[in-house]
Amino acid sequence: MSTIALPSHFSATALRRALNGAPLWSVAVVVGVAALVLAPLVSLLHIAAQGEATLWAKLIADVLPAALLDTGMLLAGVAILAGTIGIGTAWLVTAHRFPGRDVLAWLLPLPLAVPTYITAYIYVEIFDAAGPVQMGLRGLMGWTSRADYWFPEIRSIYGCIFVMSAVLYPYVYIASRAMFLTQSASMIEVARTLGASRFKLFRVIAIPLARPALAVGLSLALLEALNDIGASEYLGVRTLTVSVFNTWLNRGSLAGAAQIACVMLAVVILLIMLERRGRRDRRYALSTRRPRTTQPVRLSAAGGWLAAVICAVPVLMGFILPLAFLIREVASGGLFAQLDEAFLTHLLTTIGLSGAATLTTLALGIVLVTASRLARTRLTRGALAVSGIGYAIPGTVLALGLLTPLVGIDSVIGGIWRWLTGQHLGLIIMGSAAGIVVAYVIRFLPIATGSISAGLDRVSPGLEDAGRILGAKPRELVLKIQIPLLRPALASAALLVFVDCIKELSATLLLRPLNTETLATLVYGHASRGAFEDGSLAALVIVLVGLVPVIQLVRSAEGRQTTRVSSASASVSS
Template sequence: MESSQGIFAQLADTVLFDYISNSILMVIGVCLISLLIGLPLAWLVAMCKFPGKRFFSWALVLPLAMPAYIVAYIYSDFFDYAGPVQIWLRNTFGWQSPADYWFFDIRSIPGASVILALVLYPYVYLFLRSAFAQNNLVQMQASRLLGDTPWQSFWRISIPQARGIIVASLALVGMETLADFATMHYFAINTMTTAVYDTWLGYYNLPAAAKLSVLMLAMIFLLLAIEKRQRIDKQNYSRNDSFDNSEMYQLSGGKAWLATGFASLVLFAGFILPSLVLCGFIFDYYDQVWSEEFIEYGSSSLFIALIAAVLAVIVALIINFGLRQSKQTNQLKHTWIQPLPGQLASMGYALPGTVLAIGIIIPMTALEFWSNDVLVEWFDWQPGLFLTGTTFAIIFAYVVRFSAIPIGSVQESMSKISPHLDHASRSMGAGFSKTALRIHLPLLKRILLTSGLLVFIESMKELPAALLLRPFGFETLATYVYQYVSDEQLEHASLAALSIVILGLIPLLIVNRMSQDSLQKKVNSNDSANHNN
């Protein structure tokens, strides 16, 4: 086996430039297409009235629940040379071979960019819908009085105000693109994340894969820094009045149906069509999809996701209770150390699954080797791979990656709990632990259940970390589906795939509902203030 230096040097001399350039091209392509889809949809839903607006306001987030590699399989099956679309074209026009006509190659960087954009544009849509809905009412009214058309108002007011939000949302899309493994691997597009996977399991060289992960981390942290930098712009919207429904642009005639048609086309391409195909597979292959394997792997996935969700919530409680206690005792007040544990624990969410797997497997393996040496020397007992050879590694990876969800949610909720409640509890002789148990936990019950549910569902969907860290012979629903996708036999795992999609809908609907409730409260507050005035 070649050394890590030799493998890495060989990659650097041959294909490393292609890995990096393909990754950059994918990020640019997916971000551009996501912006072209999400930006106009956000403007239409937030600022205009058209047929179906109420339905599309929540339905347009549904494609985010559809795993990209499932969409990639379905569309490649449709548009490949042997697919129904090209067969129909050849039969209709009498073409005999690929030399007789040109057709878009979906198994390419542009094709993969379209596929990923169809499932990632909701990031842009959700961010910008909230931003546009909170546009400064005074500026919008002034724009109308000056005779600006909706198009002019869009370019002169909405886009400049939302510039920071656009950058932040595209940074998230870029991070998701870099982290995507399954779609890139299925389309045979060599990016940094597939390079890590191939170097690890192809060359069996973990140190070389770790070096590639460092390069990938640099790209991720650059996007993460951009996203963090733009968050300050969000404060501009929270201080403004919500845009009143009466101020929306009323679309009519062809413009109204054009808006409805565009939203329908995007929703159909990103969610409805793939869902219908999966349902068709289930109907045609029912005897095969409802199998003992599906039940076994589904049960394993549920068990692991449940443990990961409980542990992630416990981690969030420990970190946030510790932060609150430190503030009350003034031990770390006004120092950079105070929020550091929560920030470090939240960074795992930005890591791609392949990189996270390497960051876990290397120290765990070293610990196992050291423990085996010590136990053999002292007790003549060798436990073997007691961490990486079990589901512990997968659960640990899930907790590291998804703890950011409950940490942020609990932190925001605890900030709204008045410190006077703590002081009153202490004045009655209750310590911090009893106060947390009797006051904080009941007040946090709803957010704990919600964030725990989000971690549970994200753990059910996670693929790269599970694919790299699973013990021999162990499968989750995600790895089970991907194995069939890789073998061009998705129909045999269509029920498992649809189960993942349905589970993925739950957090999307929760987040969308919370976002709409927040906006509605602002609208009601403004209406009440205007009525009083």
């Protein structure tokens, strides 16, 4: 009987050569991670398709119109307000000198440390009818009821827009400031020579040149607003995220929740397309012949103090006021007594889940980036791109889509265990906190891969080439060259992922097992019962932990920008 010889390109040696020497297991991990990220989306579509036509018709008639209207108004409002605050303050602190400018440049990004849901809870406590602001106004003016005066309602779509913009504007500020600091001085000088005013410089030159950064910052802010569930629900805004939550848990309709989640995915895709369109064909670079950046202009006394007030208000509303409120509640309410065994258990649960997700995310990020770098093929590049969409998936949608895949994995594990021991094992992942870790890894893996990729881009290719010439294998290149040089990038990625895991509410709320609480769900539970002040200690811990990566991010960004500007100025003077 004759045998059929396979072509040589099917051999293992040819396959390894096609992968540029990258270990086969690393490429398999890359493909596996991409499949893990896609699995919730495929599962979500499958669950939605199982819903009856009458259910979809009911959702279109009763749920989706209001949800789409509120979501559209919220995203539009946050885009306008957060975009205006972010790009306006970035231009002021970059292009002008005024009292407190250097301090405000550091303070403006700090609201990122305060989660949107905590800010919403605090603002309701402060500005609601029973809060100190309205009570003080009634006592001062002699008003006896709400019928005697008008005050903005914080529990409304407009209150939600204000709260989210106060927290999310730093995404736009950081991206825009980085772009403004690198703009060439020659264009500004030519415009001034032609008689352009400062406002016209900002409107005609600065904003168009900062359009790519503005698109990136706004897309991140809007994705965070779409992902939020705590603030929207508490402020009475029926967004798509809240509708998924209510349809799934309160109405008991998994298929209906999946159908709404598919609509959310369509909104996410639309946001990503708008962000790509905003950056399309918009690339700018400093002149290599004259790398001189714009120098700030000193404002007049009145203009300088006005600019200082404009920049100080977002810091006050987005960071100082929430932080001061939490410190006051903890100190005046004697909440340090809550540092009992139960609170420490919740704290350790939070640290354990976040730590496990961080370590897993870093390990997968190293494998993904190094494998795609060693094996520069369409397969690895495509898998790396797919693994990067997790951050764009709202936590509520991700939790819903993970149900079927995780139960399927539990079934496979249970079947193997039953075959080996003859005993029933039960749910392993869905019955424990492992499902939360999986959701964290999928959602925050792009942060790790982005930091590691940026770190590797700064590593000279000559080091890797020298290692290959000396006979180093791919594993030795990674362990002895790349990882030691990646320590700063790995530390930064670990910090960002860890804190994002601590603040994550949506996925944690929906995937947690019974009697499992993190600091985020603890705060949410107290607020849902109308006793947010009892969760002030947990909220304060979340904010203080969140400050660490934000300060590190600002220090790193300001240091790089100062070095870049100083180098440019020194180049010109020499």
